[in-house]
Amino acid sequence: MRNVTLILDDGSRFHGKSFGYEKPVAGEVVFNTAMTGYPESLTDPSYAGQLMTLTYPLVGNYGVPPFTFEANGLPTFMESERIHAEAIIVSDYSEMYSHWNAVESLAEWLKREQIPGITGIDTRELTKVLREHGVMMGKIVFDDEPENVPEAQYAGVNYVDKVSCDEIVVYKGNECCKLPADMPKGEINSRLASFNAEGSKRVLLVDCGVKANIIRCLLKRGVEVIRVPWDYDFNGIEFDGLFISNGPGDPDTCDAAVQNIRKAMENEKLPIFGICMGNQLLSKAGGAKIYKLKYGHRSHNQPVRMVGTERCFITSQNHGYAVDNNTLGADWEPLFINMNDGSNEGIRHKRNPWFSAQFHPEAASGPTDTEFLFDEFVKLI
Numbered sequence: 001m002r003n004v005t006l007i008l009d010d011g012s013r014f015h016g017k018s019f020g021y022e023k024p025v026a027g028e029v030v031f032n033t034a035m036t037g038y039p040e041s042l043t044d045p046s047y048a049g050q051l052m053t054l055t056y057p058l059v060g061n062y063g064v065p066p067f068t069f070e071a072n073g074l075p076t077f078m079e080s081e082r083i084h085a086e087a088i089i090v091s092d093y094s095e096m097y098s099h100w101n102a103v104e105s106l107a108e109w110l111k112r113e114q115i116p117g118i119t120g121i122d123t124r125e126l127t128k129v130l131r132e133h134g135v136m137m138g139k140i141v142f143d144d145e146p147e148n149v150p151e152a153q154y155a156g157v158n159y160v161d162k163v164s165c166d167e168i169v170v171y172k173g174n175e176c177c178k179l180p181a182d183m184p185k186g187e188i189n190s191r192l193a194s195f196n197a198e199g200s201k202r203v204l205l206v207d208c209g210v211k212a213n214i215i216r217c218l219l220k221r222g223v224e225v226i227r228v229p230w231d232y233d234f235n236g237i238e239f240d241g242l243f244i245s246n247g248p249g250d251p252d253t254c255d256a257a258v259q260n261i262r263k264a265m266e267n268e269k270l271p272i273f274g275i276c277m278g279n280q281l282l283s284k285a286g287g288a289k290i291y292k293l294k295y296g297h298r299s300h301n302q303p304v305r306m307v308g309t310e311r312c313f314i315t316s317q318n319h320g321y322a323v324d325n326n327t328l329g330a331d332w333e334p335l336f337i338n339m340n341d342g343s344n345e346g347i348r349h350k351r352n353p354w355f356s357a358q359f360h361p362e363a364a365s366g367p368t369d370t371e372f373l374f375d376e377f378v379k380l381i
């Protein structure tokens with residue numbers, strides 16, 4: 001195992017060993033305090049551009065599930081087709097693994113996908129540094145190649161554009177069909193009508209880097225899902241509900257999506273639901289502002305209170321930006337508030353069927369306590 005050093009932007013250094021693909025890498029260093037879920041987190045497109053630190057010390061001991069796909073093209077166990085995090089940083093990589101569904105080790109998977117993994121890092125100390133200083137950029141450098149220092153930028157980069165789909169994908173149960181994004185809208189509507197002869201309700205999903213379990217959660221509720229690229233102008237396509245997905249990076253780089261959402265809002269009866277980046281883009285479409293948290297929420301145990309009630313839900317989260325509650329327009333109100341730091345965890349419109357969550361009701365991984373939000377959305381359609 002080659003020696004590596006993680007160098008943070010404030011000069012802090014952490015020494016460890018490489019267990020994944022051997023390549024120096026740079027990115028935003030974030031921490032996740034969940035105890036499980038590395039296959040789902042690594043394949044969550046929202047981690048693009050980030051070096052993922054896990055505070056739970058033992059990682060790798062349940063191996064990696066197979067990369068199989070369902071007939072509709074969705075991965076069976078993963079959240080997308082590949083790893084999106086730039087690297088994984090752990091305290092104690094477990095070379096032995098055991099799980100009924102494991103087919104390879106984490107090290108084998110990382111090497112196959114050319115993603116660095118480093119172990120022997122005091123990830124709790126690293127997390128304390130990030131919490132004191134705030135989130136930082138960092139580099140993983142191989143000690144025997146000190147001149148080979150990677151560069152990267154996170155702020156202002158449109159990561160959504162790198163991970164969104166580039167054609168239209170229509171899912172219905174276990175079937176799927178693909179249409180080119182430049183097909184005339186009239187032709188798309190007639191193709192959609194023949195694909196959906198029984199007339200199930202249709203959700204148009206703006207793909208900012210959608211996690212597969214969001215699509216599974218919608219399909220499980222009997223709706224058809226029309227997945228379109230993040231900046232696709234979907235106005236003119238026939239659908240019954242609008243969904244805005246999670247996604248990586250800075251929401252302020254996604255103005256094309258905000259414009260399209262605003263146009264869709266001209267129909268006050270159209271149900272709209274957003275998750276994570278979707279909460280941020282819906283808020284922006286409603287006129288609110290976004291800011292960057294000192295350090296993000298990434299774990300399985302983020303407590304959120306539903307505004308107007310004493311109900312608290314334990315949620316799965318992965319975000320670094322947040323909606324500024326003070327900038328919500330008069331027609332909007334916070335729907336959930338984070339019990340740890342008081343930040344916004346969702347919004348709703350006071351009259352129209354428009355709402356969103358900053359956390360992940362689809363979990364994958366994490367608690368499923370808030371999956372009912374999908375039921376609420378489908379009921380509105």
Ligand SMILES: NC(=O)CC[C@H](N)C(=O)O
Pocket residue numbers: 046245246247248249250251275276277278318319320321322
């Ligand atoms: N998971 C997400 O959709 C994250 C949204 C956004 N990229 C953030 O970090 O806040």
